[in-house]
Amino acid sequence: MSELLIDPDNARFRLGVPDMDSVHFEFIDLVNAMAEANQARFLELFERLVEHTLAHFEREEQWMTETGFPALQEHRADHQRVLGDLKAIGQRTTRGKLALGRAYVREQLPGWFALHAATMDSALAAHLKSNPVS
Numbered sequence: 001m002s003e004l005l006i007d008p009d010n011a012r013f014r015l016g017v018p019d020m021d022s023v024h025f026e027f028i029d030l031v032n033a034m035a036e037a038n039q040a041r042f043l044e045l046f047e048r049l050v051e052h053t054l055a056h057f058e059r060e061e062q063w064m065t066e067t068g069f070p071a072l073q074e075h076r077a078d079h080q081r082v083l084g085d086l087k088a089i090g091q092r093t094t095r096g097k098l099a100l101g102r103a104y105v106r107e108q109l110p111g112w113f114a115l116h117a118a119t120m121d122s123a124l125a126a127h128l129k130s131n132p133v134s
Helices: 018-034 039-067 072-094 098-130
Strands: none
Touching (some): 018 039, 072 098
């Protein structure tokens, strides 16, 4: 049985916006796959994680812009911080600092994701339910 860094069965990750929930569970699957991946697979998955997260954040930011989400700037700032971390750690990981990448995925991403989903994304989900994207 593989180790789970983020529990996909945790109800707090189901925010009730199907598109958002789907993307979140893709993120969870990627992070969990990285837990026990060998070096080559970890590097491949890290690259996919960065691409996925960039697309994920772009989609959310598009929804926020289209619907006039009041906390857009704060939400976007958190996205930019995480993307910056992912890119910086990804560069160091591909240059041989695999332990750094593994530590970030294991020790930082799960906690960040849980907090982000419970606060910023849950607020966005509530907003989207009242202000559907056209």
